[in-house]
Amino acid sequence: MAIAATNSATPSLQATLSKARLEQAKREADSAQIKVETLQQQTEQAEQDLQVKRENVQELAGRTALQDSTYVGQLRAAKSAVAPATQDFLVRMYAAASSKFAASGNALKTSVAARPFVNTQGQATGRIVDISA
Numbered sequence: 484m485a486i487a488a489t490n491s492a493t494p495s496l497q498a499t500l501s502k503a504r505l506e507q508a509k510r511e512a513d514s515a516q517i518k519v520e521t522l523q524q525q526t527e528q529a530e531q532d533l534q535v536k537r538e539n540v541q542e543l544a545g546r547t548a549l550q551d552s553t554y555v556g557q558l559r560a561a562k563s564a565v566a567p568a569t570q571d572f573l574v575r576m577y578a579a580a581s582s583k584f585a586a587s588g589n590a591l592k593t594s595v596a597a598r599p600f601v602n603t604q605g606q607a608t609g610r611i612v613d614i615s616a
């Protein structure tokens with residue numbers, strides 16, 4: 484369907500609105516294109532910054548490995564004086580023997596016939612057990 488003007492000197496209202504919408508769409512498209520270009524530039528700049536920082540990290544990591552002034556390098560390289568097989572044996576022996584020597588239960592024996600113990604304030608705090616017998 485074609486838009487036709489009723490008077491050749493003045494365009495129709497519909498044609499004017501269509502032109503206005505077309506111009507608005509063109510402006511929005513131009514604005515979007517500018518925004519895309521700006522974002523692409525920012526992305527390129529961020530990627531360049533990232534590359535520089537990665538190179539810096541690699542340089543510092545290499546320099547740190549050569550000039551490690553802490554004991555970390557020594558601890559990593561340290562070997563135990565005891566062989567791993569001996570360590571495993573000692574761990575197994577400890578696990579087997581530790582339960583036999585562990586104290587079980589209450590070491591203090593109680594007696595129903597024992598007299599109550601009274602502290603300096605006159606409060607009953609327990610019973611005295613005579614273990615000399």
